[in-house]
Amino acid sequence: MFSEEELKQVEELKSHYPTNLSAVMGVLHMYQDKYGHISDEGITYVANLLEVPEENVLGVVTFYEMYHQHKTGKYKLQVCTNVSCMLRGSDMVLQTIKDKIGIGIGEMTDDGLFSVHEAECLGSCGTAPMMSVNKDYHENLTPETINELIDALKAKG
Amino acid sequence: MSEYQPVILPDIPDLDRIDVYEQHGGYQHIRKSLGMAPDDVIGIVKESGLRGRGGAAFPTGLKWSFMPTDGEKPNYLCVNGDESEPGSFKDRQIFEFNPHLMIEGILIAGYALRIKAAYIYIRGEYEKWVQMVEKAVADAYAKGYVGEKMKETFGTDFSCEIYVHRGAGAYICGEESSLMNSIEGIRPYPRVKPPFPAQVGLWGCPTTINNVETIANVPLIIERGADWYKNIGAEKHPGPILYGISGHVNKPGVYELPTGMLLTELIHDVAGGVPGDKKIKMVIPGGSSMPPLRGDQLEGVRMDAESLKEIGSAIGTAGIMVMDEDTDLTRILTRITHFYKVESCGQCTPCREGTGWMLKVFHRLLDGEGEPKDLDLLHSVAKNIEGNTVCALGDAAAWPVKFTIERFRDELEAELSR
Numbered sequence A: 001m002f003s004e005e006e007l008k009q010v011e012e013l014k015s016h017y018p019t020n021l022s023a024v025m026g027v028l029h030m031y032q033d034k035y036g037h038i039s040d041e042g043i044t045y046v047a048n049l050l051e052v053p054e055e056n057v058l059g060v061v062t063f064y065e066m067y068h069q070h071k072t073g074k075y076k077l078q079v080c081t082n083v084s085c086m087l088r089g090s091d092m093v094l095q096t097i098k099d100k101i102g103i104g105i106g107e108m109t110d111d112g113l114f115s116v117h118e119a120e121c122l123g124s125c126g127t128a129p130m131m132s133v134n135k136d137y138h139e140n141l142t143p144e145t146i147n148e149l150i151d152a153l154k155a156k157g
Numbered sequence B: 001m002s003e004y005q006p007v008i009l010p011d012i013p014d015l016d017r018i019d020v021y022e023q024h025g026g027y028q029h030i031r032k033s034l035g036m037a038p039d040d041v042i043g044i045v046k047e048s049g050l051r052g053r054g055g056a057a058f059p060t061g062l063k064w065s066f067m068p069t070d071g072e073k074p075n076y077l078c079v080n081g082d083e084s085e086p087g088s089f090k091d092r093q094i095f096e097f098n099p100h101l102m103i104e105g106i107l108i109a110g111y112a113l114r115i116k117a118a119y120i121y122i123r124g125e126y127e128k129w130v131q132m133v134e135k136a137v138a139d140a141y142a143k144g145y146v147g148e149k150m151k152e153t154f155g156t157d158f159s160c161e162i163y164v165h166r167g168a169g170a171y172i173c174g175e176e177s178s179l180m181n182s183i184e185g186i187r188p189y190p191r192v193k194p195p196f197p198a199q200v201g202l203w204g205c206p207t208t209i210n211n212v213e214t215i216a217n218v219p220l221i222i223e224r225g226a227d228w229y230k231n232i233g234a235e236k237h238p239g240p241i242l243y244g245i246s247g248h249v250n251k252p253g254v255y256e257l258p259t260g261m262l263l264t265e266l267i268h269d270v271a272g273g274v275p276g277d278k279k280i281k282m283v284i285p286g287g288s289s290m291p292p293l294r295g296d297q298l299e300g301v302r303m304d305a306e307s308l309k310e311i312g313s314a315i316g317t318a319g320i321m322v323m324d325e326d327t328d329l330t331r332i333l334t335r336i337t338h339f340y341k342v343e344s345c346g347q348c349t350p351c352r353e354g355t356g357w358m359l360k361v362f363h364r365l366l367d368g369e370g371e372p373k374d375l376d377l378l379h380s381v382a383k384n385i386e387g388n389t390v391c392a393l394g395d396a397a398a399w400p401v402k403f404t405i406e407r408f409r410d411e412l413e414a415e416l417s418r
C-alpha cells in the first residue's frame, strides 16, 4: 500500500523515537493523506507495519479530531467558530457556504466534493474569520472570497 | 513604546532562511554557550527573570534547575507548539518568520539540560508550519549545527538531536504530560502529578517542557546578557512578549512589545481601537482559559503576570480577546464551554460531567428559557470543577464561567429575557 518512497519515510520516522509506538501518529497522517480517511483496513496495515498492537492504533485514531474513520468530502471546509472568529463573522462564513453549496456543519455534498466541519480555534484569531480547506488556511474571509474559493475548488474538481 | 525594536520577530526580510539568520549573528550564541559550564547557562537564564510564555509564567531558569545531572537516564526537552488555546496565535509567527531562533534556543537549552534529544510538538492543523520548521531543522542539520556533526562544528563533546512531532487536533495535548503521552504514541491522557516531568517524563526519563516563545528568548539572553533582559518591561515578569490581539479591534494581530504594557494602550493605540468607537464590554487577557475582565475595569491594568493576578486574572498566552458593548456574553460563554466540553479528555468526573452540564444550562439560556437561578447553578458547577481535576483544563473550563457570572451578573441577567 505504501510505496518504496513512503516506506523510507516510515523508517525515517521510526528512527526519531526509541519505540515504534511513537511513530503511529506520523504514519497515520501519511495514511490519511494518501487515502483520505483511515479505514479498519488502514488501522491493521499501520499496526502491522509498525509491529504494534491494533488496539493502540485504534486508541490513537479515535482520540484525535484530525483522524477520520469515515469518508469526508474531497475538500474539507473546516470553519472556525470559536470566540475570535465568532466576533468577526464566522456566522457569515457558514451562511455563505450554505447559500453556495447547500450544506452546513456535519454535511457533505452529494458529489462528495465538499464537507463542512465546525473547527475549534485554528490559531488564526488575528486574521479572523477563517477556515481551513484541507491543509490550507484561508483568512480574513468575506462573502466574495468564500464564493471565489468555492468556485475555484469546483473548477478544479 | 514606539521606540521598541522587536528582537524575536525583528523586521529582517527572509530571516527564516538559515543564511540570513547566520548573517545576523545566528548560531553564534550556541557557540558562546558551549564555552560556559551548563550550570552557568542556567544561571544566566535564572538571572534574566525569563518566565514561561506557555500559560503559567513559571520561571524558566528555576524549571531547568530541577533537571537531574547524574546522567543515569537520557534527558529530554519538549518544545510546546501545540498552540490551541483560543485567542492564541503567536508561536506560529516564530515558526514562520524566525524558526532558527527557536532552534538555536533548543540547542542552548539542550546543552544546559544535557539532553539527548528535543521534540518540537506542533499542532496537526499547522501542517504548513510543520513543513517550514522541518525545513529549518533540516537546514540546521545540513550546516552541522545539530546532531553528531555539532561536535566537530563547535569543537565540543555535546550533541543532541532535534525532531518535529506533529499533533492531530487535540487541545489537551498542549498540557505538558498529555503532550508527552502523545509523543509516546499512547492515548494522551494527562498524568497525575507528582511525579513531575523533571523526574519522570518522556519514556520515564527526566524531561523539561517549554513553550516555543520561551525557548526563542534564550539565544537573545545569551547574546545580550541577563541585565539587558531584565530591564525590559515589567520588573517581575520581564522581557519582550508576543501579544496576540483579536476580536473587536481595528488592527488585530501579533505585536512584539515589552511585558507590562497598559492593556488600554495595547487595545487603543497598538491595535487601533474598537471599530465604530464602541465601548468595550469584556476583555479576556490571556486566551479563553483566563478570567475575563470588565470593560470598566481596564484602566491602569498592565499586561504582566503580577499585575493581572492582582486584578483577578492571569497572563496566560497573552492572547487578548476584545469584545465590544454589543457582544452577547451568553453566546460567548456557551461557545467557550462547548470548546472545553469537546476538548475534555474525560478522565475526571468533575471535568467531563461538569462541562456537559454547564453546556446544557447555557443552551437553555440561549433558548430564552433561563432564570436567574440558572446562573447560580452554573456558578456552583464551575466551582465544583475548579481544583478537583487531574489537569488544569478543569480550571480553564470553570474560570470563564465562574468569573463572568461574578463580574457580569447584571449583563447576563439582562440577556436572560432574550
Ligand SMILES: Cc1cc2nc3c(=O)[nH]c(=O)nc-3n(C[C@H](O)[C@H](O)[C@H](O)COP(=O)(O)O)c2cc1C
Binding pocket: B051, B052, B053, B054, B055, B056, B057, B058, B060, B063, B080, B081, B082, B083, B084, B085, B171, B172, B173, B174, B175, B176, B177, B209, B210, B211, B212, B214, B215, B391, B392, B393, B396
Ligand atoms: C489544557 C492545557 C493546554 C495547554 N496548551 C498549551 C499550549 O498549547 N502551548 C504551551 O506552550 N503550553 C500549553 N499549556 C501549558 C503547558 O502545560 C506547560 O505549562 C507549558 O508548555 C510550559 O512551558 P513554559 O514554562 O515555557 O511556559 C497548556 C496547559 C493546559 C492545562
Ligand code: SF4
Binding pocket: B172, B189, B190, B343, B344, B345, B346, B347, B348, B349, B351, B352, B389, B390, B391, B392, B393, B394
Ligand atoms: S481536567 Fe479534564 S482534561 Fe484534564 S485530565 Fe481531567 S478530564 Fe482530562
Ligand code: FES
Binding pocket: A080, A081, A082, A083, A084, A085, A086, A120, A121, A122, A123, A124, A125, A128, A130, B086, B087, B088
Ligand atoms: S478563534 Fe478562530 S482561529 Fe482562533
